[in-house]
Structures are given as structure tokens and as C-alpha cells.
Amino acid sequence: MKVREPMMQALLQTLVRALVDDPDSIDIRQVEDGEWTRYEIRVAPEDTGKVIGKQGRTIRAVRQLVKAAAVRSGERVNVDVI
Amino acid sequence: MTISVERRGKTVDEALHLALEELGVEKEQCQITILEEPKSGWLGLIGSREALVRVEYEGPGPGVGEREGVKARNTDDKDDSSPLPVPSKVEHVHEFLTDVLGHMDIDASVDIIEDNDGIYCEISGDDVGSLIGRRGQTLSALQYLTKLVTGRHPEDRRRLSIDVEGYRKRREERLRSTVRRMAEQVAKTGSSVELEPMDAHERKVVHMALQDYPGIMTESEGSDPYRKVVISPAP
Numbered sequence A: 001m002k003v004r005e006p007m008m009q010a011l012l013q014t015l016v017r018a019l020v021d022d023p024d025s026i027d028i029r030q031v032e033d034g035e036w037t038r039y040e041i042r043v044a045p046e047d048t049g050k051v052i053g054k055q056g057r058t059i060r061a062v063r064q065l066v067k068a069a070a071v072r073s074g075e076r077v078n079v080d081v082i
Numbered sequence B: 001m002t003i004s005v006e007r008r009g010k011t012v013d014e015a016l017h018l019a020l021e022e023l024g025v026e027k028e029q030c031q032i033t034i035l036e037e038p039k040s041g042w043l044g045l046i047g048s049r050e051a052l053v054r055v056e057y058e059g060p061g062p063g064v065g066e067r068e069g070v071k072a073r074n075t076d077d078k079d080d081s082s083p084l085p086v087p088s089k090v091e092h093v094h095e096f097l098t099d100v101l102g103h104m105d106i107d108a109s110v111d112i113i114e115d116n117d118g119i120y121c122e123i124s125g126d127d128v129g130s131l132i133g134r135r136g137q138t139l140s141a142l143q144y145l146t147k148l149v150t151g152r153h154p155e156d157r158r159r160l161s162i163d164v165e166g167y168r169k170r171r172e173e174r175l176r177s178t179v180r181r182m183a184e185q186v187a188k189t190g191s192s193v194e195l196e197p198m199d200a201h202e203r204k205v206v207h208m209a210l211q212d213y214p215g216i217m218t219e220s221e222g223s224d225p226y227r228k229v230v231i232s233p234a235p
Helices: A005-019 A045-052 A054-071 B012-023 B089-103 B134-149 B167-189 B200-210
Strands: A027-033 A036-042 A076-081 B002-009 B030-036 B051-058 B109-114 B118-124 B159-164 B216-221 B228-233
Touching: A005 A027, A005 A036, A005 A045, A005 A054, A005 B089, A005 B134, A045 A054, A045 A076, A054 A076, A054 B134, B002 B012, B012 B030, B012 B051, B089 B109, B089 B118, B089 B134, B089 B159, B134 B159, B134 B167, B159 B167, B167 B200, B167 B216, B167 B228, B200 B216, B200 B228
Parallel strands: A036 A076, B118 B159
Antiparallel strands: A027 A036, B002 B051, B030 B051, B109 B118, B216 B228
16 A cells, blocks of 8 residues: 555646646645545645636546545545645 | 657557658658656556657658748757657647556556547546546546646647547447437426436537437526436427
């Protein structure tokens, strides 16, 4: 399972990087929370809306892909924009 | 006149060979860009990826339909810093999808077919089930993000669609035959039928499938993501 964790980070990096105007400000942290692994995304303030999307549509799609990637390893993951 | 071809192969050499063969030119006449190095993946099983090479041939060629701008940029460049071609929408789509699949640890290939109306991506592989998701939710998410990320190509307004192992196609065919049966019921009984919520594309499939069906009409009601099609008797 340890093998996969950097991979999840890399997936999130790829997705978020493609969405924002200021990729240098992306900061993704992995937080262990009991059985769950939570990924906290921080971006430049003016990019927050782009990562979340209208009515949260973009971040929902990001979560969907991350969860699909986690399914096979049995990981429980969540993604938050902070 | 620049002709550009991209090919995949197990190794860079193999991909290069395929591309050169396609163009029918020699290596020395072309500009070669290695877009992706091959990856053998973990234990050679997961996350492996073929090499992707772009070969651009700038030559006399057939001569017609020369694109503006392409040639002009070459003049003041030194040997090695040849112009970075602006990626086309199709290249952009391909790169994004390959990146995402690679990081999702999914061993799949991305084939892109294009015509004047659209860009159709077909993802195939042995282990792509998780890419579809329950009721196609993961596939929808992937398509939504790909459209969003590659949306800034004012020169290319063609529609983009992504399918995984023919999932969408099969689902659409099933959808068409289901709604035809429902239309038959509506025409017979004279009472309306409400379908389950669908995304815009699937609603369009339903409207199109029934547009010439006698005795009924279709309408979308409600708002996304719960918007659904209602089949009712024609007034």
C-alpha cells in the first residue's frame, strides 16, 4: 500500500496542475485520519474556484477519479480543498 | 508544409520506426520529439507505458495548403532550439489522458479518432473497469475534467467524447431500445412515463431516438443533476 501513496499524490498533482493558473502554489498534503487517508489541496486564492468548480462539480470529478484509483488497493481516501 | 505524425511503440526506436515508415522519410530529414519514454512499470505489470514519439517532416511535400506561420518561425532559430510546436487540442487531450491513466496505475491505450465534428477518444485495456465506475460515473468525471482542461483551444471547437471499451456506445444502444419500448407503451396507454435522471448527452440520445416516433413527444424536466426526460402522448 505504501507503494501507491506517492502515486495518489502524483495523480492529484497532474489534475490540479492542469486546472490552475499558478501551478507553483499547489501544495498537496496527505493526512492520515484513522482508516482514511485525506488529501488536502492548497492552491493560490484566485485558483480555489477553478479547483472547486461551479457547484463543486470540478472537485467532485477529481474525487471520483482519486477514489477510482484507490478502489483496487482498498484504500479509503478523501480529497479536500482548503 | 509540415507533416507531423505520432506513434507508440514498446521502445522509442520502435515508435520512431513506425512513424518514419508512415511518413516514408528518413530520420535525418525530420525533427524528432520523444513525447513519452516507455515505462516498464512496477514488476512489469502495472503502470507500464509505451513510448510516444512525434516526428515532424518539413519538406517540399505535396506543396499545397501550406499553413501560415509554421515556416516563418524557423528562420531565427539555432540548430538545437527548433521551434516548440504549440500542442494541438488532440495532442493536449492525448497527453492529459495518458498522464492521468498512468498515475491511476491503469494499463490502457488511448486511441483518438477525429473528424470534422468531433474528437473521439477510445480507451482500451484489460483492466479499465474501474475507469467506468458505477453507472459510468468515473468515465463522466474523466470526460468532464478532460474537456475542462483542454478547453482553451479557440482554434479547435470540435466536440470531445471519451469512451472506455465501448461502454458508452453499448449503453446508448441499450438506452435507445429501452426508450423505444417505453414510447410504445405511452402511445398505447396514453399516459406519460418519466425516465431516470440522465446527463445532457444521454438525454439528447433519448430525444434523437424518439424524434420521429409517432404519437408521442419527449421533453426534459427538472434541473441537473436530476434533469430527466418525460415521454408523453402527443397533444
